[in-house]
Amino acid sequence: MIEVRGLTKRFGETLAVDQLSFQVQPGIVTGFLGPNGSGKSTTMRMIMGLDNPTAGAATVNGKDYRELSAPMHEVGALLDAKAVHGGMTAEQHLRWVARAGKVSPGRVPAVLELVGLEKVADRRTGGFSLGMMQRLGIATALLGDPKVLMFDEPVNGLDPEGIRWVRNLLKQLASEGRTVFVSSHLMSEMEATAEHVIVIGRGRLIADGSIEALTQGSTDSYVRVVTPKANEFAGVLEEEGGRIRREDGALLVRDLGAPAIGELAAARGIALHELSPHRARLEAAFFELTRDSVEYQSREDGASPDDVAVTAAALAQEEETR
Amino acid sequence: MSSVATRNGTQAQAAAGPGFTDTLAAEWAKLRTWRAIRWSFALAIVLSIAMSALLGLVIGATYDDWPASEQAQFDPILYPMNGIVASLIGFAVLGVMAVTPEYGNGLVRLTFTATPRRSRVVLAKVLIVTALTLVGGMASAFGMYFAGQAVFSTADLPTESVFTGDAMRAVLSIGLLMPVFPLLGLAIGFLTRSTAAGITGVLVLLWAPEIFGPLLPGWWQENVVSLLPGPAGDSVIIGHLVDSRTFSDPAVGALIVAAWLVGAIALSVAMVRRRDA
Ligand SMILES: Nc1ncnc2c1ncn2[C@@H]1O[C@H](COP(=O)(O)OP(=O)(O)OP(=O)(O)O)[C@@H](O)[C@H]1O
Numbered sequence: 001m002i003e004v005r006g007l008t009k010r011f012g013e014t015l016a017v018d019q020l021s022f023q024v025q026p027g028i029v030t031g032f033l034g035p036n037g038s039g040k041s042t043t044m045r046m047i048m049g050l051d052n053p054t055a056g057a058a059t060v061n062g063k064d065y066r067e068l069s070a071p072m073h074e075v076g077a078l079l080d081a082k083a084v085h086g087g088m089t090a091e092q093h094l095r096w097v098a099r100a101g102k103v104s105p106g107r108v109p110a111v112l113e114l115v116g117l118e119k120v121a122d123r124r125t126g127g128f129s130l131g132m133m134q135r136l137g138i139a140t141a142l143l144g145d146p147k148v149l150m151f152d153e154p155v156n157g158l159d160p161e162g163i164r165w166v167r168n169l170l171k172q173l174a175s176e177g178r179t180v181f182v183s184s185h186l187m188s189e190m191e192a193t194a195e196h197v198i199v200i201g202r203g204r205l206i207a208d209g210s211i212e213a214l215t216q217g218s219t220d221s222y223v224r225v226v227t228p229k230a231n232e233f234a235g236v237l238e239e240e241g242g243r244i245r246r247e248d249g250a251l252l253v254r255d256l257g258a259p260a261i262g263e264l265a266a267a268r269g270i271a272l273h274e275l276s277p278h279r280a281r282l283e284a285a286f287f288e289l290t291r292d293s294v295e296y297q298s299r300e301d302g303a304s305p306d307d308v309a310v311t312a313a314a315l316a317q318e319e320e321t322r
Numbered sequence: 323m324s325s326v327a328t329r330n331g332t333q334a335q336a337a338a339g340p341g342f343t344d345t346l347a348a349e350w351a352k353l354r355t356w357r358a359i360r361w362s363f364a365l366a367i368v369l370s371i372a373m374s375a376l377l378g379l380v381i382g383a384t385y386d387d388w389p390a391s392e393q394a395q396f397d398p399i400l401y402p403m404n405g406i407v408a409s410l411i412g413f414a415v416l417g418v419m420a421v422t423p424e425y426g427n428g429l430v431r432l433t434f435t436a437t438p439r440r441s442r443v444v445l446a447k448v449l450i451v452t453a454l455t456l457v458g459g460m461a462s463a464f465g466m467y468f469a470g471q472a473v474f475s476t477a478d479l480p481t482e483s484v485f486t487g488d489a490m491r492a493v494l495s496i497g498l499l500m501p502v503f504p505l506l507g508l509a510i511g512f513l514t515r516s517t518a519a520g521i522t523g524v525l526v527l528l529w530a531p532e533i534f535g536p537l538l539p540g541w542w543q544e545n546v547v548s549l550l551p552g553p554a555g556d557s558v559i560i561g562h563l564v565d566s567r568t569f570s571d572p573a574v575g576a577l578i579v580a581a582w583l584v585g586a587i588a589l590s591v592a593m594v595r596r597r598d599a
Pocket residue numbers: 011014015016034035036037038039040041042043
């Protein structure tokens with residue numbers, strides 16, 4: 001388990017992390033979301049004992065990381081996939097890390113195979129693609145077979161096949177009872193991978209809950225109701241606590257579930273032509289949550305059109321231009 | 323895919339934490355693969371010996387034309403040691419390069435997550451740099467000396483056996499003191515976390531007293547320049563052969579050098595532990 005209490009980090013003028021408190025539980029994948037510069041990486045570095053908190057504390061399995069006697073057996077992290085010496089081969093890289101953490105050298109071929117790099121074990125990492133670097137970073141995190149795993153943007157640079165592979169790996173690691181904490185910009189990816197998400201903005205905690213709970217609160221989660229007696233039924237629903245928007249003659253109802261709406265219609269003898277629940281995409285919920293805490297408003301022109309890398313910044317920009 | 327990671331060994335084995343020897347072995351496994359380390363090590367030795375041999379050839383070819391006064395000054399111990407310029411630079415660079423590349427590419431974060439006791443990492447690098455430059459320094463010193471004597475003897479110049487007290491003191495202490503600037507380079511590397519700054523820093527420390535020392539008034543040479551690691555080390559290596567206002571008694575010189583090393587390494591450890599990685 002990872003626990004963060006009142007964690008704060010100031011770099012000169014910048015308050016990178018601001019009184020952050022949360023827990024990351026074992027057995028599930030927990031996503032860590034936030035716009036660019038919101039403090040995700042800084043938080044992870046503090047958990048790993050690399051940066052000193054200005055205030056507060058982060059513990060892993062109840063201990064300060066720097067006090068763990070065999071840290072690599074307890075925690076594995078991928079913080080920066082590019083942080084590898086280009087002149088070393090994949091195997092040489094893993095070997096020195098294994099030695100430093102007193103991990104059995106037999107784990108080196110095992111993790112290489114696990115991430116699918118066994119065929120390039122003897123190649124210098126300087127010639128690796130970003131995707132191969134990510135795999136090597138994941139292999140490094142898994143070396144000590146730790147119960148707690150942390151990945152900073154692990155799908156960065158991976159192709160769709162690679163993304164699916166990481167998703168399955170994360171889920172499997174969690175299903176084995178491990179604590180899996182993963183940051184990402186890929187909202188749709190988090191939606192498909194994480195059960196629980198922690199959202200931060202400008203270093204502050206914005207939301208901490210299951211994806212289910214988060215998306216339910218979004219204005220984009222509603223039940224679409226089509227009925228010939230729209231005006232009458234709208235009154236009924238509002239009385240029962242529903243909030244209503246109209247769209248092309250349909251009622252978009254929030255705060256009431258489809259079953260309750262159906263029951264109400266039946267009780268009043270109102271015919272329904274359509275009753276369809278619509279759950280917000282995490283993306284929409286995320287944007288609503290971080291709307292006020294977006295750090296950089298630049299548009300990501302290089303982003304590919306489909307479903308990939310929708311950052312909060314890009315989202316915000318889109319929303320503004322509408 | 324069956325299980326992601328099969329547990330090997332019992333929980334008790336897994337819990338046994340790494341010790342200093344693991345850190346040392348890991349740092350060695352890492353540094354030995356770095357080309358900058360290999361190149362600086364090899365060049366420091368090869369170039370120093372080659373320079374001494376070349377200089378010997380030049381001296382041999384021109385000696386007969388020297389004025390008698392200069393011929394009288396010919397010293398078969400000192401002259402072959404001129405190649406030391408190359409080994410001093412090469413090994414000092416090695417010391418810096420044992421540290422700064424990791425800061426350049428962020429690998430140091432992995433180093434410090436694998437070994438959160440950062441002082442161990444510093445000390446492991448200190449030991450490795452000391453061992454490499456001690457061995458390399460000895461190879462350089464004896465290589466330069468033998469190359470010089472071999473060239474002198476073919477040119478019918480005076481030679482001196484390495485087994486005389488004067489020669490032995492100079493050659494051995496060159497080797498013994500060779501780790502001094504590499505270790506200072508290592509410390510400057512930890513403090514600046516930059517290859518360019520580290521190399522510049524250690525070379526300035528190395529050459530400033532040589533270049534600017536003689537321009538300073540006598541009092542400064544005797545009381546300030548003499549406290550720098552270069553002149554202090556030189557008073558051990560060639561204090562018995564050469565006179566200089568910046569030289570101390572050899573024992574004092576050794577103490578000054580030791581104080582620099584202890585101070586630089588202690589400062590590195592303190593800063594590395596305190597700062598964000
Ligand atoms: N070493 C540092 N020195 C100064 N400022 C820093 C440092 N590291 C991070 N920051 C600042 O702290 C803030 C948070 O940065 P951080 O990298 O943690 O954000 P992030 O959420 O990981 O962003 P991204 O999604 O772009 O990776 C930013 O404003 C950043 O500029």
